[in-house]
Amino acid sequence: MSDTLPPLLLGLFRELKAAGVPVGVRDYLDGLEALRLGFGQGSRAALRELAIALWGRSDEERRLIARWFDVLPAPPDALAAAIDDQLDRLDTPLPEPAGTPTAPATRPPALPGAGTTPAPAPGLPADASATQAERARVAFAAAREGSGLLIPRLASAPAIGEDYVLTPQALVSPRDMAVLWRRYRRSTRHGPRTEMDLAATLRERCRRGLLCRPVCRPRRSNSARLLILADASPSMDPWRPLLATLASSLPLGRLARAEVRYFSNQPRRHLYATSALTDPEPRDDVLRRHAGAALLVVSDAGSARGALNRRRAIQTADFLDETRRLFPTAVWLNPMPRQRWAGTTAGLIAAGPVPMLPVDAPHLLRAIDILRGNK
Known part of the structure; x- marks a missing residue:
């Protein structure tokens, strides 16, 4: 996987920045890591869902991302057919190598996010599949955003020594x-005497034997x-x-x-x-x-x-x-x-x-x- 986003996602990232959406370096690197792990591969819809899951934090931002994919022209029919054929091959098991034991008749269900590198699709260059990274298992959070998509939690975080925030924000609220x-x-006492001084009032009562009025003192203030x-x-x-x-x-x-x-x-x-x-x-x-x-x-x-x-x-x-x-x-x-x-x-x-x-x-x-x- 390259260290830059594909043109479609790179253009979307720049459009989001221009529209004031708070995406930054960390979001860019999350997109690279998700593509490296195999997410968003194989179809335009998968790429769209990946962009919404990573960069859409509100309904308005998700609509902006969806509108970006809607207004861009669709790929040619031949390329779209080749992509669909390649997606069909993802569910086809690879042939068993010679000399290996026969697998059981029942096939265990595939784990989400796990798979193999597909063979080159007809109509694409021979080395097209070589540029796709192998898919790996990725944990998903339990909470769902408004779009209904689970939020991926990447297994490895980008190696960055310091966090850089591109959107201005206060360090303390x-x-x-x-x-x-x-x-x-x-705290000091000053001002009018409006608070009763209990200790002074008791002393005055004991000294005189008769108390006409309580002894007051100023309230504490900062x-x-x-x-x-x-x-x-x-x-x-x-x-x-x-x-x-x-x-x-x-x-x-x-x-x-x-x-x-x-x-x-x-x-x-x-x-x-x-x-x-x-x-x-x-x-x-x-x-x-x-x-x-x-x-x-x-x-x-x-x-x-x-x-x-x-x-x-x-x-x-x-x-x-x-x-x-x-x-x-x-x-x-x-x-x-x-x-x-x-x-x-x-x-x-x-x-x-x-x-x-x-x-x-x-x-x-x-x-x-x-x-x-x-x-």
Whole structure:
């Protein structure tokens, strides 16, 4: 089997990408593996069912795939007849080699997905069948999609060291991020005295012997404050959904005060109110306004491009030393995997006074604990 899809499926894959269907590298490789295992072979209908099973995740996507096969012209009659004849040969048992014991009269039922390589069909080149891989057994999931087709689970996964997602998506959902913000709490009592203090009320009763009114105290509320500095440079484009999630989930965290400011590559003289780097404000004014809050920096720190810029690392370290005098706790979140930091500017910054963590569920919890003061 070739390492590229046949022209019909390759054109369909490109059409799905152009139509906005979220198919990516993994789906492409699944198609190659399914063809290698013998699925979609022998007829146009089998190829269509394979494409629907692999790439059709909704009714609309399945209709789009079916329409693709409907609008394309059918193969010539001679080729179609040869394909049908070849399919008939799949059910014909191969002749027994000389000298082998005679097989029993009853023939066991064929297993789904198992078969043999068919002989060349008349009307096709002699080496046409040589290009078809032997069919192998493949497990099918029990659940059915809306089309009624079982979903194949390939026996072997493509050898890819990392997962590449071609469709933008947030690493953390807004709901999960809001739950994390709820974890960041610093409870203090302030405001009107509306909550009864039971212990103080009992002491007052014992001291005076007569209680005219209960002793009240202010309710507890979350006094945690947070400043997020997010990198909006071109190298952070794959993580734009993450930055949007951070900004949209902050109001759900019930923090006393929270704000997001943006910069490009590193915080310089100005910070910006939007990810498009508009509405600048002097950096020192923003830092002084949030003095005493927690600081969260989100940036790849040069690891996305694999670059090492010592000047940038030194300037960033000076900035972090300055913020330590204003912010009691600080954390740096890097969306690039940790193994990609070595030999880049991020590796030098991670060795500094502010802990740098990757963006996943365990490390996000760790980041919130650090912001709360739990080192």
